[in-house]
Amino acid sequence: MVRWxxxxxxxxxxxTAGQARLVLVPxxxxxxxxxxxxxxxxxLPASDEDVRARVRVLEDRARGAEEANxxxxxxxxxxxxxxxxxxLPPVEHRLMGVLLDRYRAVVSRDALARAGWPEGIPGRxxxxxxxxxxxxxxxxxxxxxxxVRSRGYLLEAAS
Amino acid sequence: MVRWxxxxxxxxxxxTAGQARLVLVPxxxxxxxxxxxxxxxxxLPASDEDVRARVRVLEDRARGAEEANxxxxxxxxxxxxxxxxxxLPPVEHRLMGVLLDRYRAVVSRDALARAGWPEGIPGRxxxxxxxxxxxxxxxxxxxxxxxVRSRGYLLEAAS
DNA sequence: GTCGGTCCTTCACAGCGGCGAAACAATCGT
DNA sequence: ACGATTGTTTCGCCGCTGTGAAGGACCGAC
Numbered sequence: 001m002v003r004w005x006x007x008x009x010x011x012x013x014x015x016t017a018g019q020a021r022l023v024l025v026p027x028x029x030x031x032x033x034x035x036x037x038x039x040x041x042x043x044l045p046a047s048d049e050d051v052r053a054r055v056r057v058l059e060d061r062a063r064g065a066e067e068a069n070x071x072x073x074x075x076x077x078x079x080x081x082x083x084x085x086x087x088l089p090p091v092e093h094r095l096m097g098v099l100l101d102r103y104r105a106v107v108s109r110d111a112l113a114r115a116g117w118p119e120g121i122p123g124r125x126x127x128x129x130x131x132x133x134x135x136x137x138x139x140x141x142x143x144x145x146x147x148v149r150s151r152g153y154l155l156e157a158a159s
Numbered sequence: 160m161v162r163w164x165x166x167x168x169x170x171x172x173x174x175t176a177g178q179a180r181l182v183l184v185p186x187x188x189x190x191x192x193x194x195x196x197x198x199x200x201x202x203l204p205a206s207d208e209d210v211r212a213r214v215r216v217l218e219d220r221a222r223g224a225e226e227a228n229x230x231x232x233x234x235x236x237x238x239x240x241x242x243x244x245x246x247l248p249p250v251e252h253r254l255m256g257v258l259l260d261r262y263r264a265v266v267s268r269d270a271l272a273r274a275g276w277p278e279g280i281p282g283r284x285x286x287x288x289x290x291x292x293x294x295x296x297x298x299x300x301x302x303x304x305x306x307v308r309s310r311g312y313l314l315e316a317a318s
Numbered sequence: 319g320t321c322g323g324t325c326c327t328t329c330a331c332a333g334c335g336g337c338g339a340a341a342c343a344a345t346c347g348t
Numbered sequence: 349a350c351g352a353t354t355g356t357t358t359c360g361c362c363g364c365t366g367t368g369a370a371g372g373a374c375c376g377a378c
Contacts, residue, residue: 031212035219037196043209050202053190060194076265076310087307089364122366128326129366149374150325248353281355284337288355291339308363309336 001055004032004041015039020062022054037061069157071143073100081141091116092134099145099155108152160214163191163200174198179221181213196220226316229262230302240300250275251293258304258314267311 002011004023014021015036023041025031031041038061040054071081077093078085088096098107098115113121116130131153135145144158161170163182173180174195182200184190190200197220199213230240236252238245247255257266257274272280275289290312294304303317 031209033212033216035216035223037220040199043205046202050190053192057192057194061196064194074265076307078265078307078313087310089308091365123368125368126366129328131326132328133364147326250354282357284357285355287337288339290337292353306337 005029018065020058020065022051022058038065070103071100071141073097079138079141081143084141086137086141088134088137091130092137095130095134099153102155104154104156106148106152106154112153164188177224179217181210181217197224230259230300232256232259238297238300240302243300245296245300247293247296250289251296254289254293255314258312261314263313263315265307265311265313271312 002014002021002023004011004025011021011023011032015034018038020038021040023032023039024044024046025041026044031043032039038058040058042051042054068082071079073079073088073093073096077088077090079088079096095112095116098111109127112131113127116127121127131145138145142158144156146154146156148154161173161180161182163170163184170180170182170191174193177197179197180199182191182198183203183205184200185203190202191198197217199217201210201213228241230238232238232247232252232255236247236249238247238255254271254275257270268286271290272286275286280286290304297304301317303315305313305315307313
């Protein structure tokens, strides 16, 4: 719920944050134009009923957008998120598998090592290196692997 | 531009056709609720300016949806996309067939080889060469074949 | 605080293999 | 016969993987 043009800067913030918003436009003022489905506007004065109707629709869309915001990994090593995708090589594919099973939760280095190298870990340092490489690959998708010291790693959306 | 609830059946048609529409809602009537970004509504009476603003936004969204259109391939080897077209020779025609069946998804080199040469693969490098040739043909249409290393290829619109 | 040690990050390098692409030759269709 | 299509060879780049080493961040002990 944003007043326009009074709260222009706040609108900009909400836009970049990708959150749904309803812009309240006073009489005689041109409404802001954007093709973003998460933005709508009403001409004031407006009935509560009309405002509620628009808010409900926006909430529906936001819910849909949120579901589209969890990454998807297919059997070919393609990781999709928000219309974009990256391809993951075999090892990172397996690592990503467990990280996604425990999305936003900590995965121990042991569990990652077992997932990445079912036959046994080649070297002590391999996991770290692959985490770095995975991080770089995930960057364009807006995903981040956080370190939880001495506990493991955690996958989440970039702040 | 649809009147509600007078033209309810016409609205249903346009919805299933997936076209953009603006619903005109008289005073005292509840607006139709849908999360479809290609549908919007205005409360009557409304100023021309407000109506135009909503129409413009809907046109923008419709244009975006149209760009997501998938190319069409006919039995004569003509590949059409966005008013343009190219003709594909037999082998590339068959390759394009499977790539379109799995549009935006990975197609294994095996599957491509089987589609392109049902009688058996002539040489081990033939597929690579034909992918290169196909790529050059698709370029003017704004289509791209991406390589997913050790997994196959993927057809999508150029970024 | 600071010291030592552990955990983690990052880089550089090498082997291997998949893939890209040009050039050439053979074949097909009209 | 001529151009388009198709197959083959060959060369080289680049991606994937693992290893070693150097450095940084963090924690507890003193």
